[in-house]
Amino acid sequence: MDASLVGRQEEIARVDALLDAARQGQGGALVLRGEPGIGKTSLLRHAEQAAGDFLVMRAFGAEFEMELPFAVLHQLCAPILSNVTALPVPHRKALEIAFGLDTGTPDPFLVGVATLGLLIEVAPERPLLCLVDDAQWLDHASARALAFLARRVAGERVALLLSVREPYRLPEFDKLPSLTLKGLGELDARALLAAAIRAPLDERVRDRILAEARGNPLALLELPRSAGLAGMAGGFALPPSAPGVIEQSFRARLELLSPQARLLLTVAATDPVGDPGLLWRAAELLGIEPSASTEASALVEFGTRIRFSHPLARSAAYRAASADDRRRAHEALAAVTDPAADPDRLAWHRAEASTGPDEEVAAELERSAARAQARGGVAAAAAFLERSAALTLTPDLRTERVLAAAQAKLSVGAYDVAAELLTAAETAPLDQRQRARIDLLHGKLSFARRRGGEGPTTYLLSAAARLADLDPAWSRACYLDAMETGILVGGLGPVAAAAREAPPAPQPPSSADAVLDGLVTLVTDGHLAAAPVLGPVVGNAGDEVWARWPSMGFMLAVELWDHDALHGVPARVVAAGRESGSFHLLPIGLAMLATASVHAGDFGAATEMISEEEAIAAATGAAPLVYPRLHLAAMRGRREEAVKLFDSVLAASQRMSLSVQWATSVLNNGLADYRAALEAARQAVAHGDLGLSGLALPELVEAAVRCGETELAASALRTLSERTRAGRQAWGLGVEAYSRALVTEDENAYHEAVEHLDATPMAIYRARAHLLYGESLRRQGRRREARERLRTAHELLSDLGAQAFADRAAAELRATGEHARSRSSQASDQLTLQELHIARLVADGASSKEVAAKLFLSPRTVDAHLRNIFRKLGLTSRRQLKDLPGIR
Template sequence: MLMGRDQEVARLEALLAAARQGRGGALVLRGEPGIGKSALLEHVTRAAADFQVMRASGAEFEMELPFAALHQLCAPVLEHLPALPARHRQALEVAFGLDAGAPDPFLVGVATLGLLVERDGPLLCVVDDAQWLDHASAQALVFLARRVSAERVAVVFAVREPAGPGVPPELAGLPGLSLGALREADARSLLRQALRAPLDERVLDRILAEARGNPLALLELPRTAGLAGMAGGFDLPPPGAVEQSFRSRLEKLPPEARLLLTIAAADPVGDPGVLWRAAALLGVEDGATAAAAALPGTEDGAALVEFGARIRFSHPLARSAVYRTASAEERRRAHAALAAVSDPAADPDRVAWHRAQASPGPDEEVAAELVRSATRAQARGGVAAAAAFLERAAALTLDPGLRADRVLAAAEAKLSVGAFDVAAELLSTLDPGDPRVDLLRGRLSFVRHRGGDRPAGYLLRAAGRLAATDPARSRACYLDAIEMGVFAGGLDEVIAAARQAPPAPSERSSSDVVLDGLVTLATEGHRAAAGILGPVVGDADADVWIRRPSLGFMLAVELWDFDALHGIATRVAAAGRRSGSFHMLPIGLAMLATATVYTGDLGAAMELISEEEAIAAATGAAPLVYPRIHLTALRGRREEAAELFATVGPHMTLSAQWATAVLNNGLADYATAMKAAERAAGHGDLGLAGLALPELIEAAVRCGETERARSALATLSERARAGGRAWGLGVEAYARALVHDDEESYREATSLLEPTPLALYRARAHLLYGEWLRRRGRRREARAELRTAHDLLSGCGAESFAERAAGELRATGEHARGRSARTSDHLTVQEVHIARLVAEGATSKEVAARLFLSPRTVDAHLRNIFRKLGLTSRRQLRGLPEIR
């Protein structure tokens, strides 16, 4: 019986009940050591008698091995690998070391989902000690936990707090349940059950006070002190000393038995073959096994350790106590023996790790082996594992230069997986005069304090130090500092410093061209810079954009070059798909969604946003909100926009202001639009300021602020004419027509924008011209322009601008064709995406792979889509024009 855990038990049993009905889910149990997490895991396992139960457990010594815990969980069903699609099967085989190559993290997640859910009967996945999960397994398991809502699958994690590294960030977004101390009545009842003899009430009260409601402490304190000690009330362990209880009992074992347990604790795999070979190598006799097995465990009748098909400790704290009770020499002997008996061909990384733990001091041979393990881990997607191998390799390296290289590599790997504190600590051990340290400090400062301090300063210092010895790297640092200044602030200071960059070589790289162009842009303006930047911005395949796609995207907007904008976005999205990068693909999809919005294909933009949000949901990351902001503004939905703008962080404020201006120009609330556009344009952000200028001009003209409009037009004209692209020139022409009341400029705008794919800007040009004609009483001509505008705007779903056009048409005496409710209006973004894919002929499995879902989840979404649209079959979706 679990004392005082009725609510927790009910929550777990509700999770199982929902999973039985095809409404899967996950739960993370959190609490201090001994609070009852393992007992609850055992309870939920017993309650799931009709489930297939699969287990995995994080281990402190396995955190360095990518996919170790995932392999442990999936081991019972690996015989079903051949049934998976070829790409999914290969992804898991690579992840588990059964095949060579680099695993695609997306495919690993989808393949794991397929391996576990494509089977009969409900499934329970139990993951204990999740604070020790390796990074790659944590990603895959959380991916699984987030995608089982339509499956008969329950996933339960247990995380020890505050001991250990804490909750893996991947788990942070899952539903959680924190276990607190037992209430006094429950604690007293549990303690009485643990006692075998009457006890003075005052002593019992003291034990309760010492245990502080921790169930394991209540069971262990009587064992540790003994009845005689408790009867007098003396020699009780200090508070929080549950682990000490295990240590006290270990001290009663003979040395050989303790050594055997130390070997078992040092090998988290629990392979009895490895254990017995290592024990034999160290001369441990059979009698040690009997002595260790006879040691009482955490509950009456349970052994501290079970020697069976797997070596299993009765409680995670028991393993920890065994390992930490051993002397440093005993731990080294255990690891050395395990390294000697492990298979170097089948498991070279575990051998290397055991050898590293066995090393009493610097050892270049072992360090070099760890570096090779880091390379293998990196190739398998285990960046966190590579960081751990490199960190340990650096600790075993005696040569100062080689050690610095390894520490830098470890710090960079730690930074890439979000272990910022560890990265900072590693960097603190290096020579602060090393420019490589400044480069990493700059990146670290940027990701930790976005929008706060000036992380570009570190890069500028590195650039100055490299100027004489390595001019090419110095110039690259200046360009990185400029990009960082765009996002983190302080751009003017960075540009001023970048003017001191070493001169470019005679044969300039694309990075050299961009650096020179940006300095020219800041110091001499768009007209001077366009000739430098235009060709390289127009080349979406230029090398400079591989590392700096966001900078290229912003410069394409700055020069009003839509082909470059779309080309860079397409390349980033394609590269993200090829690499399976959780970082690059969402950025590419968000860029492509933004570019697609400008073309007026809001349905395609919704698909891209849906895919980006699917990745965010699968990985627990925050979705990139700016493409949705743009989409919502153009659709003219004020309430939806207000809710979305409220979620925007400080670094997105200006983008939200631009979107606010677009929204309110569509709704004809020009005063609000002007204020928002002024804020967006006044900051001078690359790209964004230029986009805000036409919104400012339109709103200012409508508000009678002619001088303000003229000033903004002068700035827009310089930018657009310098770029020389039809997009910018067309927008500048209709802005000029607004300010100067010039019909020829309206005609110029519609002519320039007509051949472009920019349907929304083309429609707005026709709308403004039609409004101008209507105000001059030229109704017949106005109707033609307004009908064109209304058809374009209503066709793509820009509802507020379409209503503006409809209102103007009514003023000419013509009623616009009423916009019937689009059948897709009631669908979510994800449902629209699924409907479009199915309408194109995709199967549920193909849609599932695209959106990182299970086929059953896709089918559940389809049932909702059919219900909302009044359909009964997939074939009917193909008959809906806006779905297609």
């Protein structure tokens, strides 16, 4: 056993268990964490030795290659890339784009899906072990793809083992299983030190060494090499604190080598790809004799890949080299790098070899940034642009590159670096357009950080004002951005007042111009004044304006009660997300479309979309968007299930409190707990949030009438009527009509409500109109007429799965002397959201592989879910799913 693994029995057992599970088709991932020299690399070596029956794939992060997108993933997949032809075309293309073999813009998580498919193609032959050392230096794109992969190998013969040096932190790996290596206990440390030092050692010196090393195995092993036995035995060469002593030890060993061997090691450290052909061509340019490799082999293995004995040896070799030797190494590697096959690595080496401003290299880096951006490497683009700016001599051009770098840094969440770049840009001479760009970036930074200081809308409004004369169209777009931000963070009123100063819209105005003017009018003058401007644009779900501001389009559809736009805007977002493979856009579209489906009464479709959105969230490590689940739980009306969800949402974020209050009002109106519904609806309406308060108004009217709060009900009705009359949409007019009937007891209003809602897909609102009408008739003693309405309501609500409202209708029917038919048990009642989604897909004829691709699972995991579905429903085959109530 490796001496550095003394005292690591528990850690070895954990790694061995991971390998054993992978052999049995229960793969997984493990992140090894700890300080330098603590034994992470030794555990990776142990895993490789213990996995004799595995195909082992290796990769390592390199501090000098963090800027190249998918660099580490490419390293890892290189041995099996010949299997890429077996993947579906979109997945194959995603990998080819990521690895620079094609052009396009892949999402890192789509690349993760493709990588999973690639591993699955190989795993049936033999289990796979993927080893990634020094993962703290992964490029951003590789880190996201590997994190996705780690969460999705549970059903495969794949083990993924990564080491991360503390105190570095990778947010992508925070939720993965981890093992933190601590220092050895005193007995184990003494045993390891005794194995390393065979000569007699003064007890006081031994104690000092043990104290300084703090149980770090590599420190204990390297001390004899760096300090020398004589020095330690005499008690004079006391070591510095570990882990700095470790790298110092490697540096000391480097000093014993010849200049040629040290230069060879510098070149090897400078090229983290580990390509021997590249290394020896560069060495030849530098006049390094091949014999130097013999001398350097104590620290580097020269084989089919160049591998350092320890990551710190690589770091020491690079950092110990003089600035001139590092520059010469980069220059030589640039000279031998293929400009066609690897232009970005070539540009980076040339940049590192530069001794001062160089416009040719700066321009080359800018082109590399554009290529990186196209391949989804936003972090790489940011690094290229930042370095490009540093090499730019012309002030205006340097400012443009600094601002572009700040934008890219902001996009990948490097907020502190983005802020530093903006500060640097502000010290240069700036024109108004550049100052506006800086304001916009400050606004985005403020929104992302959500810390004190000036709010994001302040910066956006400042940018809009600066651009008013210079670029009116851009100025108006900034005002619209500020309005959208005001909706999200609050303070929409002051933003709308400021936006009144926007430059006048061109004639004829664009859709974006109409939305800005209409939204300002809506906030300041009300719905009736704004509807003529907003209505036509909102009613055109295919308008390009909603491609840029989809959330605003969805909110305005709710505000104007436009059921077609409520479905059409998110349907377009979902289509665009699927086409582009964007795991940012698609979840937003799915959440909005699920919410629209809930209000149409299509709970099955809503369940599918919620399940898919949650699958994407699980795959990407993001938090799922919870609001469609709130809408579904409120309308389904299963009290215990809904209350549990509401409580968990509030516990996680008070920002969702108004949404929870709206959902609570709907739930309690369904349960006939009108006092609770009244209090919740009152809170949901009080803040006047666009979209949400409008939906809460009819709930407030109903609860207030039932509680005898007639003035409150009449006031809420007046507000609701203004909104629905403005929109003039059948959905809104129908809801307003049955709300008006509740307040005025005008029977004609119930007929009006049913007539309007019959013309819409909003089935649950149509059913509620029948329910309210039936309740009114029963209270008048008109039982026969009441039964007809209540029977219709009960059948509709039962078929939709709106349990609370259906039970309320059943109770009203019983009060007329008629018993409602009992609802037959639905298969969907017994399944989780994900199980129901899988069952519906399989019932429609999808194979396990097709379901797996859609839900970012492995086929094996889908089959495991199917077995659970069959057990719950008492089925034996996929064909039986097609005939089950609640599935199709």
